[in-house]
Amino acid sequence: MEEKQERKEEQQQKKTGFFDTILDRIGINEAPLFRTPDYMYNVSYWLGGLVAASFAYTVITGLILLLLYNPANAYQQTQTIINDIPYGAVILFSHLYGAYIMIILVYIHMFRNFFKGAYKKPRELQWVTGVLLLALTLGASFFGYSLVGDVLGINAVDIGSSLLVGTGFPGATTVVGWLFGPGIDAVQSSNPAVRAEFFSRILGWHIIMVALIGLLFAFHLMLAERYGMTPSAKEKPRVPAYYTKEEQEKFNPWWPRNFVYMLSLVLMTWGVILIVPDVLANLNSIVSLPIVINPFPAPQAFTPAANNVQPYPPWFFLFLYKFVDFLLPNGVPILPSMVIAVLIIGLVVLMLIPFFENSNLMYISSRKFWTWVMSLLAYSLVALSIWGYLYPGVPAPTNEQILVLGIPALILAVIIGLSDKFKRRKEKVPTPTQIPKITPTSILGTSVVTLLFAGSFGDFIIRPSLLGLFSLFPLGILVYHFVSKMVKAFSNNNNGGTVTYPITKKMAFVAIPVIFVITIFLFALFLELPSVGVQSTYAGIDLGVIFFLWGYAINLYHYLVYVKD
Ligand code: HEM
Ligand code: HEM
Known part of the structure; x- marks a missing residue:
C-alpha cells in the first residue's frame, strides 16, 4: 500500500517536474525578458500587446483565407466564402475587423506612448520602428480591402493610383505599375488570367506587407524586452527612464504572472474581434449599416449595382480623402503632389519626434509644443475622417478649413499653454475645502451645459451640419468637466473620498467556476448553431463570448492570485 502511495507521489513529482523542466530548458526566467512591477498590470502598459494579439488573429485567419481565395474570381469566391464555406463568414468578417481593431489600437498605442514620453532616450528606435509599423x-489593410473585388476596394485602388500618377513625379507611373500590375481595367476583363494577374499582385503586396510587419515587430519587441516598459513619471521623472538590473530583481518575472495577464488580454481582444463584426452582420439585416462599418462586401465593381455606390475609401483613409478635397486660398484644388508631400513629410516628422524633442523630464508640461502638435494630429485624424464621411468629395474652402482645424488648433494651444495652472492645483494635497462640493452654481452649470449638449446633439441628428458637429466638441468637454466634478463631489459625500474596488476577491473566486460552467453551455450551443452561410455568425458571436469570458476569468484569476490587497 505504502509502496503504491510512494510511487504515486513520485509520479506526481515527476509530472510537475517535467513541466518545470521544459520551462527550465527553454530558460524562460533566465531569458532577458523584462520583469514587471505590480503597478504595471494595467492595460495602458500592454496596448502594444493588444496590437500584437490582433495582428496574430489576422495572420491566423488570413492564412485560412489564403487557402480559400481565388484571384481569378475574387468577388464570386469571396461570396462563396461567406455563403458556402463552413464558418467562412465568421473567418472573413473577423479578419476584416481584426484589421480594423488593430488599426485603432495602433493609434491608441502610439498616442499613449507619446503622452507618456515612452519615445524618449533610450527608446527612440522603438518609436521609429513603431511609425514604420x-x-x-495601413498599407496591409489597404491591399486586403482591395482583394475583395467590390466597388469600394477597386475605387480605393483607382483613387490611390490617380493620386500617385497625378503627382507627376518622375517614375510615379512605374511605381503604380509595380503596385497594381495591369490596374483596375483588368478587373473587367473576360479573361480569368488577366483578372488573376491584378488580384495576385494585390495579394502579393498584402502578404509582403504582413511579412514586413512580422519582421519589424520582432525587432520592436526585442527593444521592448531590452529596456522594459517605461516606468511611471513619478518613479522615474528623468530621462533615461528605465529600471536598472538591480531594481528589476525585485519585480515579477515573466513567467507565470505576465503570461497569465497577457493571455487574459489576448483572449478578450479576440473575443471582441469575433463579436463586433458578427453582431454588425446581423444588425445589417434589420437596418442597413453605413458602408464604412458594414462587414459585407459592397456590390461587385463594374456592375450596374455598383453605379449607385458613392466612391468611399476605407474608413482608415477617410482623413486623407477629405484632405484631397481641400481648396487652396485662391480657390484652386490642392495638387496631388502637395497631398503626397504633406503625407510623406508628416510621416518623417512623426518618426523623428524623439530627435526633435529631447527634453530631460518625462512630464508632458516639459514639451508643450509637441504635446500641442500630437493633440492636434489626434484631433485632425478624427475630425477629417468624420468630415470626409459626412461630405465625401465636397470641396473644402479655406473658411471651412479654419473652422474645422484652425479654431480647434487655437483652443488646444490655449488649453495646453494654461495646463500648468490646472496641474499645480491638482498636485496640491486636497484639503477638505478643496474637495469639490455640490453648490447651487455647480448644479445650475451642469444642468445648463448638459441641456445645451443634448439640444445640439438632437439638432445635429435631425439636421446634420458641419457647424453643428463641431459645436458638439467644446460642449462635450464642458459636460465632462461639470459632470466629473459632480461625480467627485458625490463620491466624497458618500464614502469620504475612498475608492472601493467593486469586485471583491470572494466574488472573483465564485465567478471563475460560474464562467467556466457558462462557457461549457455556450460551447454545446456552438455545436448546435448553423455552420454555413451568414447564420454561422451566431456561432461566431458565441465563440467570441466564450473567448471573452475565458479572458475575463483568467483576469479574475490574476486578480485573485497575484494582486495584493
Ligand atoms: C499571413 C497573413 C495574411 C494573409 C495570408 C491574408 C490574406 C488575405 C486574403 C486572402 C484576403 C481576401 C479575402 C477575400 O476577399 O476573400 C484578405 C483580406 C483582407 N485582409 Fe488579410 N491576410 C493576412 C493578414 C492581414 C493583416 C495583418 C491585415 C491587417 C493589418 C489584413 C487585412 C485584410 C483586410 C482589411 C482584408 C479585407 C477583408 C474584407 O474586406 O472582408 N490581413 N487577407
Ligand atoms: C503593428 C504595430 C505595433 C505593434 C504590434 C507594437 C507592439 C508593441 C509591444 C508588444 C510593446 C511592448 C509594450 C506593450 O505591450 O505596450 C511595444 C512598445 C512600444 N511601442 Fe509599439 N507596437 C506597434 C506600433 C507602434 C507605434 C505605431 C508606435 C509609435 C509610433 C510604437 C511605439 C512603441 C514604444 C515607444 C514602445 C515602448 C513603450 C514603453 O516603454 O512603455 N509602437 N509595442
Missing part, C-alpha cells in the same frame, strides 16, 4: 499596418 503604423504605415505598414
Whole structure:
C-alpha cells in the first residue's frame, strides 16, 4: 500500500517536474525578458500587446483565407466564402475587423506612448520602428480591402493610383505599375488570367506587407524586452527612464504572472474581434449599416449595382480623402503632389519626434509644443475622417478649413499653454475645502451645459451640419468637466473620498467556476448553431463570448492570485 502511495507521489513529482523542466530548458526566467512591477498590470502598459494579439488573429485567419481565395474570381469566391464555406463568414468578417481593431489600437498605442514620453532616450528606435509599423499596418489593410473585388476596394485602388500618377513625379507611373500590375481595367476583363494577374499582385503586396510587419515587430519587441516598459513619471521623472538590473530583481518575472495577464488580454481582444463584426452582420439585416462599418462586401465593381455606390475609401483613409478635397486660398484644388508631400513629410516628422524633442523630464508640461502638435494630429485624424464621411468629395474652402482645424488648433494651444495652472492645483494635497462640493452654481452649470449638449446633439441628428458637429466638441468637454466634478463631489459625500474596488476577491473566486460552467453551455450551443452561410455568425458571436469570458476569468484569476490587497 505504502509502496503504491510512494510511487504515486513520485509520479506526481515527476509530472510537475517535467513541466518545470521544459520551462527550465527553454530558460524562460533566465531569458532577458523584462520583469514587471505590480503597478504595471494595467492595460495602458500592454496596448502594444493588444496590437500584437490582433495582428496574430489576422495572420491566423488570413492564412485560412489564403487557402480559400481565388484571384481569378475574387468577388464570386469571396461570396462563396461567406455563403458556402463552413464558418467562412465568421473567418472573413473577423479578419476584416481584426484589421480594423488593430488599426485603432495602433493609434491608441502610439498616442499613449507619446503622452507618456515612452519615445524618449533610450527608446527612440522603438518609436521609429513603431511609425514604420503604423504605415505598414495601413498599407496591409489597404491591399486586403482591395482583394475583395467590390466597388469600394477597386475605387480605393483607382483613387490611390490617380493620386500617385497625378503627382507627376518622375517614375510615379512605374511605381503604380509595380503596385497594381495591369490596374483596375483588368478587373473587367473576360479573361480569368488577366483578372488573376491584378488580384495576385494585390495579394502579393498584402502578404509582403504582413511579412514586413512580422519582421519589424520582432525587432520592436526585442527593444521592448531590452529596456522594459517605461516606468511611471513619478518613479522615474528623468530621462533615461528605465529600471536598472538591480531594481528589476525585485519585480515579477515573466513567467507565470505576465503570461497569465497577457493571455487574459489576448483572449478578450479576440473575443471582441469575433463579436463586433458578427453582431454588425446581423444588425445589417434589420437596418442597413453605413458602408464604412458594414462587414459585407459592397456590390461587385463594374456592375450596374455598383453605379449607385458613392466612391468611399476605407474608413482608415477617410482623413486623407477629405484632405484631397481641400481648396487652396485662391480657390484652386490642392495638387496631388502637395497631398503626397504633406503625407510623406508628416510621416518623417512623426518618426523623428524623439530627435526633435529631447527634453530631460518625462512630464508632458516639459514639451508643450509637441504635446500641442500630437493633440492636434489626434484631433485632425478624427475630425477629417468624420468630415470626409459626412461630405465625401465636397470641396473644402479655406473658411471651412479654419473652422474645422484652425479654431480647434487655437483652443488646444490655449488649453495646453494654461495646463500648468490646472496641474499645480491638482498636485496640491486636497484639503477638505478643496474637495469639490455640490453648490447651487455647480448644479445650475451642469444642468445648463448638459441641456445645451443634448439640444445640439438632437439638432445635429435631425439636421446634420458641419457647424453643428463641431459645436458638439467644446460642449462635450464642458459636460465632462461639470459632470466629473459632480461625480467627485458625490463620491466624497458618500464614502469620504475612498475608492472601493467593486469586485471583491470572494466574488472573483465564485465567478471563475460560474464562467467556466457558462462557457461549457455556450460551447454545446456552438455545436448546435448553423455552420454555413451568414447564420454561422451566431456561432461566431458565441465563440467570441466564450473567448471573452475565458479572458475575463483568467483576469479574475490574476486578480485573485497575484494582486495584493
Ligand atoms: C499571413 C497573413 C495574411 C494573409 C495570408 C491574408 C490574406 C488575405 C486574403 C486572402 C484576403 C481576401 C479575402 C477575400 O476577399 O476573400 C484578405 C483580406 C483582407 N485582409 Fe488579410 N491576410 C493576412 C493578414 C492581414 C493583416 C495583418 C491585415 C491587417 C493589418 C489584413 C487585412 C485584410 C483586410 C482589411 C482584408 C479585407 C477583408 C474584407 O474586406 O472582408 N490581413 N487577407
Ligand atoms: C503593428 C504595430 C505595433 C505593434 C504590434 C507594437 C507592439 C508593441 C509591444 C508588444 C510593446 C511592448 C509594450 C506593450 O505591450 O505596450 C511595444 C512598445 C512600444 N511601442 Fe509599439 N507596437 C506597434 C506600433 C507602434 C507605434 C505605431 C508606435 C509609435 C509610433 C510604437 C511605439 C512603441 C514604444 C515607444 C514602445 C515602448 C513603450 C514603453 O516603454 O512603455 N509602437 N509595442
